[in-house]
Amino acid sequence: MTPTTPIDRSPVRARVGVRVIVLVGLLWTLVPLAWMALSSFKSDTDVTSPEPRVFFEPTLDNYAKLFSGANNLGPYILHSVLAAGISSVLAVVLGALAGYGLAGTRFRGKKQVAFWIISTRMAPIAVVVLPLFLLFRGAGLIDSVPGLVLAYLTFNLPFAIWLMSAFFSEIPPSVEESALVAGCTRWQAFRHVVLPLTKAGLVTTFVLCLVFSWNDYAFALVFSGPDSQTLPIAADQLVTQTGIDWGQLTAIGTIVVLPMIAAGLAVRRWLVTGLTLGAVTGE
Amino acid sequence: MRRLGFHGRMMAPGMLLLAALSFIPLFTVIAMSFSRVRLLGGVSFEWVGLQYWIRFFTDLDLGLQWVRTLLFFVLTVGLEMGLGLVFALCLWKLARGRNTVLSLFLLPMFVAPVIVGLLGRFLTDSTFGLYSWVLKLLGYEDDILGGGTSAFLAVVAMDVWQWTPLIALITLAGLTSVPQSVREAAALDGASGWQNLRHIILPSISSVLLVALLIRSMDAIRYFDIIAVTTNGGPADATKVVPIRLYETAFRFFDLGYAAVIGLVMLVVSIIIARTFVRLLDKKGLAR
Numbered sequence: 001m002t003p004t005t006p007i008d009r010s011p012v013r014a015r016v017g018v019r020v021i022v023l024v025g026l027l028w029t030l031v032p033l034a035w036m037a038l039s040s041f042k043s044d045t046d047v048t049s050p051e052p053r054v055f056f057e058p059t060l061d062n063y064a065k066l067f068s069g070a071n072n073l074g075p076y077i078l079h080s081v082l083a084a085g086i087s088s089v090l091a092v093v094l095g096a097l098a099g100y101g102l103a104g105t106r107f108r109g110k111k112q113v114a115f116w117i118i119s120t121r122m123a124p125i126a127v128v129v130l131p132l133f134l135l136f137r138g139a140g141l142i143d144s145v146p147g148l149v150l151a152y153l154t155f156n157l158p159f160a161i162w163l164m165s166a167f168f169s170e171i172p173p174s175v176e177e178s179a180l181v182a183g184c185t186r187w188q189a190f191r192h193v194v195l196p197l198t199k200a201g202l203v204t205t206f207v208l209c210l211v212f213s214w215n216d217y218a219f220a221l222v223f224s225g226p227d228s229q230t231l232p233i234a235a236d237q238l239v240t241q242t243g244i245d246w247g248q249l250t251a252i253g254t255i256v257v258l259p260m261i262a263a264g265l266a267v268r269r270w271l272v273t274g275l276t277l278g279a280v281t282g283e
Numbered sequence: 284m285r286r287l288g289f290h291g292r293m294m295a296p297g298m299l300l301l302a303a304l305s306f307i308p309l310f311t312v313i314a315m316s317f318s319r320v321r322l323l324g325g326v327s328f329e330w331v332g333l334q335y336w337i338r339f340f341t342d343l344d345l346g347l348q349w350v351r352t353l354l355f356f357v358l359t360v361g362l363e364m365g366l367g368l369v370f371a372l373c374l375w376k377l378a379r380g381r382n383t384v385l386s387l388f389l390l391p392m393f394v395a396p397v398i399v400g401l402l403g404r405f406l407t408d409s410t411f412g413l414y415s416w417v418l419k420l421l422g423y424e425d426d427i428l429g430g431g432t433s434a435f436l437a438v439v440a441m442d443v444w445q446w447t448p449l450i451a452l453i454t455l456a457g458l459t460s461v462p463q464s465v466r467e468a469a470a471l472d473g474a475s476g477w478q479n480l481r482h483i484i485l486p487s488i489s490s491v492l493l494v495a496l497l498i499r500s501m502d503a504i505r506y507f508d509i510i511a512v513t514t515n516g517g518p519a520d521a522t523k524v525v526p527i528r529l530y531e532t533a534f535r536f537f538d539l540g541y542a543a544v545i546g547l548v549m550l551v552v553s554i555i556i557a558r559t560f561v562r563l564l565d566k567k568g569l570a571r
Contacts, residue, residue: 019377022373033390097296122501126505126529130315153304264392265389
């Protein structure tokens with residue numbers, strides 16, 4: 001389990017080369033994000049200065065503007081938190097039950113069922129959006145948070161089922177068996193013995209579902225309206241209104257990105273399992 | 284319910300909901316592809332037979348958009364795999380600070396693609412963009428998102444920026460699980476660094492690389508957000524990939540039947556890729 005370090009026989013030149021590549025990689029990765037965060041504290045003239053300004057008088061104007069006046073960000077944040085949060089909680093709860101069932105059982109056609117689950121996760125978003133648009137229109141779910149919750153479940157639920165089943169199959173069957181021998185009912189064994197063992201799985205699944213749905217743009221673009229628009233839509237709307245207020249835009253960007261970075265890094269240890277749907281057990 | 288057994292009962296709620304969320308839309312989109320869909324005064328379908336399917340096979344623009352999607356796919360996934368492998372190897376060689384560097388390197392993965400796109404526009408703006416300014420110093424004066432080739436390369440670069448970390452992360456996980464003994468044996472036999480990489484390291488992480496490749500492939504085929512907010516398919520269709528075309532067919536021209544045909548074909552392509560994914564992994568003994 002501990003990461004191994006290679007036997008380092010490489011000449012100094014190679015080691016310097018490695019450092020240079022890592023440095024370039026970090027610059028390529030971090031400069032855009034740092035520039036976004038930096039710009040969000042700039043005044044309008046500093047943001048749109050033809051010569052990039054690294055030193056400037058910091059101001060909170062952009063953030064202040066986002067929370068006052070006509071396009072107050074409050075409702076957008078609320079919609080994002082509700083839609084992404086509820087959808088992720090539902091996905092984790094249903095995913096934990098179904099994932100446990102899937103991991104623990106054998107039946108004919110199980111492979112086909114597993115493939116069907118993963119294929120609904122990987123279906124092109126636009127293909128899902130299209131019929132859902134008609135169905136939601138018929139059911140009156142357009143421009144509502146429940147509609148978004150349901151829409152996000154189309155990708156969060158299969159993801160959660162698959163991932164939780166990966167985590168559950170890591171737990172040796174003997175653990176559950178001994179709980180049953182000790183007199184637990186099957187539900188008690190699941191609830192009090194097996195489930196607590198996969199706390200990491202639950203948290204990872206929740207966080208990744210949250211990131212996917214918080215960051216969603218395609219579904220929100222089609223399904224949401226004034227009563228349900230989310231943060232990515234708010235960011236996009238700043239563009240289509242008369243000109244682009246880049247100061248406010250970088251501020252929104254920072255607000256959208258920061259919580260997901262924090263959440264993502266919190267589950268870093270299990271990211272490989274999560275993002276490969278458990279197919280790689282390298283960690 | 285009794286006959287399902289405990290595991291079956293545990294699976295039931297999630298699976299039933301998933302079935303509803305996937306089969307009802309699937310049948311709807313199939314029905315749409317044979318119908319003229321009207322939205323006024325409630326949703327109604329009017330059967331038109333194979334009309335949209337025939338149009339699909341004679342649509343030259345769409346053919347071109349598929350070629351562009353393929354080109355985009357090869358470029359992004361290829362660059363991401365190459366760069367991701369290089370970074371993973373470098374991170375692996377990094378004795379100190381590996382975890383900190385890795386954490387920093389992963390940040391783009393958590394950024395909403397729509398923000399990646401908007402940030403890309405900000406950085407490449409011809410009057411005040413940071414990257415335009417750098418390019419101007421190097422002698423490149425044109426508007427990046429205004430030219431066909433440069434816009435295409437720009438959206439490729441944005442996707443590469445966002446997803447190379449994922450490949451690096453997965454590859455690094457593979458590298459750290461290569462048994463020490465294998466590498467020691469190779470070093471004792473006097474293998475050079477390159478031989479070591481080519482004959483020892485790459486083969487032992489090949490299945491991990493495969494997973495990375497296929498995970499990225501599934502996403503690259505549905506790539507939408509970044510292009511939608513940067514160029515929206517332009518300039519002069521230079522970045523119009525199939526998902527963008529589908530979106531505009533459906534939600535700008537409300538040609539829902541035809542959009543359904545395009546969507547179903549996309550679905551088939553992605554299922555073929557997913558099948559390959561599962562089959563290859565099965566062969567490697569990794570899939571459950």
